[in-house]
Amino acid sequence: MGLGRTLLFRSFNMFLVLFSILLITVTLLGPTLDKLLVDAIRNQVIDEVIQGSLKFQNSEERLSYINKQIELKSKTFGLDQDSFTLTKLVHRVVSVMTLDLGNSHFFSTDFGSTSVRDIIFEKVPKTLLLFTTANICVTVIGIFLGTYIAGKEGSWWDKLNSIFAILSNSFPSWWLAMIMILVFAFTLHIFPARATPLTSPSDPNYIFDLLYHMALPLITLIIFSFGTWAYVVRYFLINILNEDFIYAKKTMGISRRKILYSHALRNAGPPIATSVGLGLSGSFGGAIILEAVFDWPGMGKLYYDSIALFDTPIIIGLTFVSTVIFLVTIFITDIAYTLLDPRVKGG
Amino acid sequence: MPTHYWTRGLKGVNFLQKRLLLLGLLRSRRGKIGISIIAFLLLLSALAPLVIPIKSYFMWNVPDYWINNPKTSAPYWTNLLGTKEFEHISLGRNDAKITSESLEGINVVNNNFEINMKSDSFPDDFMFIYSAKYSDVPPVLQIDVKRPDNNTFTVYYSSLPMTNNANSSFSDRIFSTNNDVKEALNQYQNRFSFPISGFQPQILLFSDSTKPTVLKGEYQISLKFYLFDNSSKVEDAGIILGGRVFGIMGTDDLRRDLLTGIIWGTPIALFIGLTVSVFSIVIGLIYGVVSGYRGRRTDEAMMRFNDIFYALPTLPLLILLMVTFGRSIFLIIGFLMIFSWMGTAKVIRSIALQMRNFQYVEAAKLMGQSDLKVIFKHIIPQLLPLTFASVAISVPGAILAEAGLSFLGLGDPSLPTWGQILRDANTADAAARGLWWWIIPPGLMIALTGLAFFLIGNTLDSIANPLRNNKKKV
Numbered sequence: 001m002g003l004g005r006t007l008l009f010r011s012f013n014m015f016l017v018l019f020s021i022l023l024i025t026v027t028l029l030g031p032t033l034d035k036l037l038v039d040a041i042r043n044q045v046i047d048e049v050i051q052g053s054l055k056f057q058n059s060e061e062r063l064s065y066i067n068k069q070i071e072l073k074s075k076t077f078g079l080d081q082d083s084f085t086l087t088k089l090v091h092r093v094v095s096v097m098t099l100d101l102g103n104s105h106f107f108s109t110d111f112g113s114t115s116v117r118d119i120i121f122e123k124v125p126k127t128l129l130l131f132t133t134a135n136i137c138v139t140v141i142g143i144f145l146g147t148y149i150a151g152k153e154g155s156w157w158d159k160l161n162s163i164f165a166i167l168s169n170s171f172p173s174w175w176l177a178m179i180m181i182l183v184f185a186f187t188l189h190i191f192p193a194r195a196t197p198l199t200s201p202s203d204p205n206y207i208f209d210l211l212y213h214m215a216l217p218l219i220t221l222i223i224f225s226f227g228t229w230a231y232v233v234r235y236f237l238i239n240i241l242n243e244d245f246i247y248a249k250k251t252m253g254i255s256r257r258k259i260l261y262s263h264a265l266r267n268a269g270p271p272i273a274t275s276v277g278l279g280l281s282g283s284f285g286g287a288i289i290l291e292a293v294f295d296w297p298g299m300g301k302l303y304y305d306s307i308a309l310f311d312t313p314i315i316i317g318l319t320f321v322s323t324v325i326f327l328v329t330i331f332i333t334d335i336a337y338t339l340l341d342p343r344v345k346g347g
Numbered sequence: 348m349p350t351h352y353w354t355r356g357l358k359g360v361n362f363l364q365k366r367l368l369l370l371g372l373l374r375s376r377r378g379k380i381g382i383s384i385i386a387f388l389l390l391l392s393a394l395a396p397l398v399i400p401i402k403s404y405f406m407w408n409v410p411d412y413w414i415n416n417p418k419t420s421a422p423y424w425t426n427l428l429g430t431k432e433f434e435h436i437s438l439g440r441n442d443a444k445i446t447s448e449s450l451e452g453i454n455v456v457n458n459n460f461e462i463n464m465k466s467d468s469f470p471d472d473f474m475f476i477y478s479a480k481y482s483d484v485p486p487v488l489q490i491d492v493k494r495p496d497n498n499t500f501t502v503y504y505s506s507l508p509m510t511n512n513a514n515s516s517f518s519d520r521i522f523s524t525n526n527d528v529k530e531a532l533n534q535y536q537n538r539f540s541f542p543i544s545g546f547q548p549q550i551l552l553f554s555d556s557t558k559p560t561v562l563k564g565e566y567q568i569s570l571k572f573y574l575f576d577n578s579s580k581v582e583d584a585g586i587i588l589g590g591r592v593f594g595i596m597g598t599d600d601l602r603r604d605l606l607t608g609i610i611w612g613t614p615i616a617l618f619i620g621l622t623v624s625v626f627s628i629v630i631g632l633i634y635g636v637v638s639g640y641r642g643r644r645t646d647e648a649m650m651r652f653n654d655i656f657y658a659l660p661t662l663p664l665l666i667l668l669m670v671t672f673g674r675s676i677f678l679i680i681g682f683l684m685i686f687s688w689m690g691t692a693k694v695i696r697s698i699a700l701q702m703r704n705f706q707y708v709e710a711a712k713l714m715g716q717s718d719l720k721v722i723f724k725h726i727i728p729q730l731l732p733l734t735f736a737s738v739a740i741s742v743p744g745a746i747l748a749e750a751g752l753s754f755l756g757l758g759d760p761s762l763p764t765w766g767q768i769l770r771d772a773n774t775a776d777a778a779a780r781g782l783w784w785w786i787i788p789p790g791l792m793i794a795l796t797g798l799a800f801f802l803i804g805n806t807l808d809s810i811a812n813p814l815r816n817n818k819k820k821v
Binding site for chain 2: 013014016017020021024025028029166167169170171172174175178179181182185186187193194284286288289292293303304307308310312315316318319322323326327330
């Protein structure tokens with residue numbers, strides 16, 4: 001497949017998945033969504049009445065006007081019918097896609113807004129900051145360590161890394177997070193146990209405080225995943241090192257080091273890129289929980305709290321946003337794979 | 348570890364029989380370690396209902412059941428390492444020596460408890476528990492403590508409250524902070540050679556008479572009930588000496604014995620892990636074989652569907668499903684199954700794609716055997732060794748996933764699982780408070796179970812896949 005076709009195919013697949021998730025969400029939570037929508041309409045109508053120039057004789061007249069308006073607007077959205085209609089479906093899908101989910105019952109942004117969209121958009125950058133940083137570090141460490149170990153197959157280092165990789169796959173990352181808090185926050189007092197910064201977001205020092213609080217979650221994420229990384233890289237490299245062209249290069253007298261870091265690593269690029277993508281999307285789930293443990297003010301923490309308080313609008317919104325992030329990650333990895341694959345360039 | 352390398356070099360694969368597989372498992376060191384860990388876990392699961400009361404399983408989330416335990420106590424063996432804390436003692440009616448005698452028409456029931464004080468530190472508090480049934484004339488309760496130095500202190504002497512209902516039960520707890528107890532003990536100043544005012548009852552009761560240190564030895568504590576008519580009855584009697592260390596694994600904020608939780612968590616984790624992995628692998632196996640064997644359009648369509656499933660973000664969707672449908676353990680298992688068959692399907696499909704061109708498969712087809720028969724009789728049996736391996740490899744994932752859901756608060760609330768213990772620990776801020784005994788054991792159990800299955804899966808995989816054994820060295 002050429003680059004263009006791959007891109008087209010992948011984007012089609014991505015939108016298909018996104019759409020199926022939207023459909024699942026809407027079917028599962030249809031009645032809840034309708035209720036949210038009616039609530040949103042009521043708030044809107046009352047706002048209009050309060051700010052508008054309409055004058056009423058008494059409160060009864062005002063109430064009947066409000067109810068009438070709500071009824072009218074509900075009708076346009078098809079909310080008055082119990083049965084399943086296309087307008088209703090489309091409307092629900094659009095309201096999830098635009099995160100037009102009304103107000104949260106329990107949460108607000110740092111600046112006091114309770115709109116679901118504002119709350120989620122405030123949290124997304126923090127999640128992205130933590131996980132992009134962590135994943136860049138892990139990938140770099142993983143690739144170099146993996147290459148180094150692949151050159152020493154069967155050595156003490158190799159065995160140590162395998163054991164480390166197996167162990168870190170056996171326990172949950174968020175458990176490691178609790179242990180890290182126990183060691184670094186409780187016993188050694190190096191980092192704070194709660195990763196939510198104490199300075200206010202308008203303070204110019206906020207960003208430094210945020211970075212300081214990010215240290216412990218970041219270290220945990222790196223420790224948890226670099227072993228597996230190195231193992232995967234080593235695995236692909238060793239497969240490549242058994243190929244004939246490597247033997248040919250060896251006979252030509254090219255140094256072992258150069259073969260390993262330049263020729264072998266380049267050829268192992270595509271599968272490594274795929275694994276990076278799968279690893280990223282896989283770590284996403286654990287990341288949600290990890291944030292909750294560290295109290296990092298991102299999407300995961302919001303997820304954790306909104307489940308505890310059963311704040312449905314937030315849960316629906318978060319599901320949609322995390323799906324988008326997840327799919328975009330996979331998409332980028334696919335592109336990376338295609339770009340790295342020498343066969344695609346040739347054709 | 349991904350399993351895609353199975354597909355390489357399939358041509359020369361001579362699939363081994365089940366017996367050989369088991370033999371190889373027992374021969375390799377990894378396999379041996381894995382099998383012994385699983386044997387230990389199975390033993391633990393089997394012994395659980397025999398060693399600990401089954402009621403503790405159903406009562407895990409009922410705080411009343413655990414009320415006699417100390418709150419957030421470290422395991423008792425921490426006494427060996429550092430400061431000596433008093434080990435919690437809780438005695439119920441079964442531990443008492445019960446005697447009853449009749450004195451001039453009054454029935455005297457005596458519940459006698461023996462306590463051997465060995466600790467260097469005083470208990471945090473003490474508590475007497477009783478429950479009695481009576482109608483018109485309330486019984487009188489007298490509590491005596493006979494100390495090793497042969498002093499006897501009457502700690503409490505009072506009649507139970509009047510009742511209006513005939514034959515009603517009355518239960519109560521007398522705490523060491525009770526004023527009657529304090530006053531009663533203050534009258535024994537003459538037995539002590541130091542001023543006792545200002546010392547708390549739990550110290551005075553167990554203190555040496557010359558200085559405020561623990562008087563070690565046998566204590567006899569008796570709860571004596573004077574019953575004035577035949578319809579009166581003693582239903583329960585017990586004493587608790589509150590300590591800061593308890594049991595092998597300590598307790599949590601809700602006073603639950605963590606050992607009980609850890610043990611009950613074992614069969615649940617094994618059940619979840621094995622059910623999810625067996626079913627999802629079977630689904631994946633059948634899906635993959637059908638897709639690969641049929642080939643062409645069926646294959647294309649089935650693989651596109653697989654791709655879509657593969658790209659679904661599991662955790663957000665699981666959260667959505669659990670929020671909508673509820674939190675039963677069977678729902679969790681079902682949802683986990685739905686989201687874990689795709690990898691196997693992909694691998695099996697690529698193997699089946701090659702296998703359908705094998706000569707014996709073609710021969711079977713030429714003989715007129717139906718597709719169904721070819722698949723179930725000739726293809727799937729050959730794939731079984733690999734299937735066993737992937738079942739074992741996917742167990743840890745299922746256990747981790749359930750633990751994760753429990754941790755998010757979406758676990759089955761009626762079960763004690765390791766994930767839920769960790770969630771409770773996190774909610775109570777255990778890590779920042781340094782309550783290590785609440786955090787480390789559940790996580791270690793998850794890791795141990797995962798590790799065991801991973802080792803077994805890995806060994807099975809390397810036996811079933813000869814290519815890995817013949818790897819050339821560079």
